[in-house]
Amino acid sequence: MHRILLTALCSLVLTSTAFAEVNTAHPLGFPTAIGPVAEEITLTYNLIFWICLAVFAVVQILILYAIFKFRRSKNPVPATFSHNNLVEVAWTAVPVLICAVIAWVSFDAMKLIRTMPEDGETIEAIAYQFGWEFDYPDYNISSPEAEKAHVQLSSAGVDRYVKDIVVPVDTNIVMHITGRDVIHAFYAPDLGVKIDAIPGRINYAWFKATKEGDYIGQCAELCGAAHGEMFFNVKVVSKPAYKAWVNAQRAENGDTPVDFSNMPSATMAMSK
Ligand SMILES: [Cu+2]
Structure with missing residues (x-):
C-alpha cells in the first residue's frame, strides 16, 4: 500500500514539474481551439466529459446513500423484494438516452470534420x-x-x-x-x-x-x-x-x- 501511494505521489510530482518546464503542454483540457474544426472537437469532448462527471457523481451519491440507509445495524432483517419496475425502466432508459445524445453530437461533429469545403x-x-x-x-x-x-x-x-x-x-x-x-x-x-x-x-x-x-x-x-x-x-x-x-x-x-x-x-x- 505504501509503495502504491509513494509511486502515485512521485508520478504526480514528476508530471507537474514536466508541465511547469514545457510551457506548450496543456495539463487541463485541450489546447485553445483555433477555428471551426477544433472548436467542434473541443465542444464534443467537453460535453461528453461533463456527462461522465454527472454520471460519476450520481452513482457515487447513490452508493453512499445505500450504504448509509441500508446499513446492518438499522436493518437487522433483510428486505424481501427483488424487483422494482420504475427503477429498472429508469436505469435502462436514461443510459440509452445519454448514448443517443452522444451519438447524435458525435456524428454531427464527424460530418463537419469529414466534409471537405469546396472552396479554399x-x-x-x-x-x-x-x-x-x-x-x-x-x-x-x-x-x-x-x-x-x-x-x-x-x-x-x-x-x-x-x-x-x-x-x-x-x-x-x-x-x-x-x-x-x-x-x-x-x-x-x-x-x-x-x-x-x-x-x-x-x-x-x-x-x-x-x-x-x-x-x-x-x-x-x-x-x-x-x-x-x-x-x-x-x-x-x-x-x-x-x-x-x-x-x-x-x-x-x-x-x-x-x-x-x-x-x-x-x-x-x-x-x-
Ligand atoms: Cu512519426
Missing part, C-alpha cells in the same frame, strides 16, 4: 522518415526548408529545424495527406487536425485558422528512430502576407506572379 486552398503534405514536404499544387511551389529551430520548440528544449506550412487566416485549407515510406500521421492539435499519412493513399482533412500565429504540429504515428523529431509549424498569416509569400516563392522558382483577383473561386476564395 489545397496543400499536399507528404510525410517521410523523418520530415515533411508541403506542396502547393495550385501555385507550383513547396514549403522551403527550415533554416533555424522554431522558437516554441527551442524554448521547450527541442533544438530542431521545423518547416512552416504558410496558410492565410480565415480561409478554408484542404490538406491532401500521404506518406512516402511508412505510416506517419499529420497532427496539428490547436487546429483540430489529426489524420494518418499512409503510403499509397491520400487522406483528406481541413481546417480554417481564425487567428494569426504559429501552431506547432508533429507526426503522431510511431514511424522510426527520429519519429519524435518530426515537427512542423502551421504559420497563419494575413491574406495579403500570404499572397506576397506565394508570389515570392514563385519568383524564386522563376514563375510569373499569380493574379489573385482573377483566381477561379474553386481554387481561391480569398478575394471574397
Whole structure:
C-alpha cells in the first residue's frame, strides 16, 4: 500500500514539474481551439466529459446513500423484494438516452470534420522518415526548408529545424495527406487536425485558422528512430502576407506572379 501511494505521489510530482518546464503542454483540457474544426472537437469532448462527471457523481451519491440507509445495524432483517419496475425502466432508459445524445453530437461533429469545403486552398503534405514536404499544387511551389529551430520548440528544449506550412487566416485549407515510406500521421492539435499519412493513399482533412500565429504540429504515428523529431509549424498569416509569400516563392522558382483577383473561386476564395 505504501509503495502504491509513494509511486502515485512521485508520478504526480514528476508530471507537474514536466508541465511547469514545457510551457506548450496543456495539463487541463485541450489546447485553445483555433477555428471551426477544433472548436467542434473541443465542444464534443467537453460535453461528453461533463456527462461522465454527472454520471460519476450520481452513482457515487447513490452508493453512499445505500450504504448509509441500508446499513446492518438499522436493518437487522433483510428486505424481501427483488424487483422494482420504475427503477429498472429508469436505469435502462436514461443510459440509452445519454448514448443517443452522444451519438447524435458525435456524428454531427464527424460530418463537419469529414466534409471537405469546396472552396479554399489545397496543400499536399507528404510525410517521410523523418520530415515533411508541403506542396502547393495550385501555385507550383513547396514549403522551403527550415533554416533555424522554431522558437516554441527551442524554448521547450527541442533544438530542431521545423518547416512552416504558410496558410492565410480565415480561409478554408484542404490538406491532401500521404506518406512516402511508412505510416506517419499529420497532427496539428490547436487546429483540430489529426489524420494518418499512409503510403499509397491520400487522406483528406481541413481546417480554417481564425487567428494569426504559429501552431506547432508533429507526426503522431510511431514511424522510426527520429519519429519524435518530426515537427512542423502551421504559420497563419494575413491574406495579403500570404499572397506576397506565394508570389515570392514563385519568383524564386522563376514563375510569373499569380493574379489573385482573377483566381477561379474553386481554387481561391480569398478575394471574397
Ligand atoms: Cu512519426
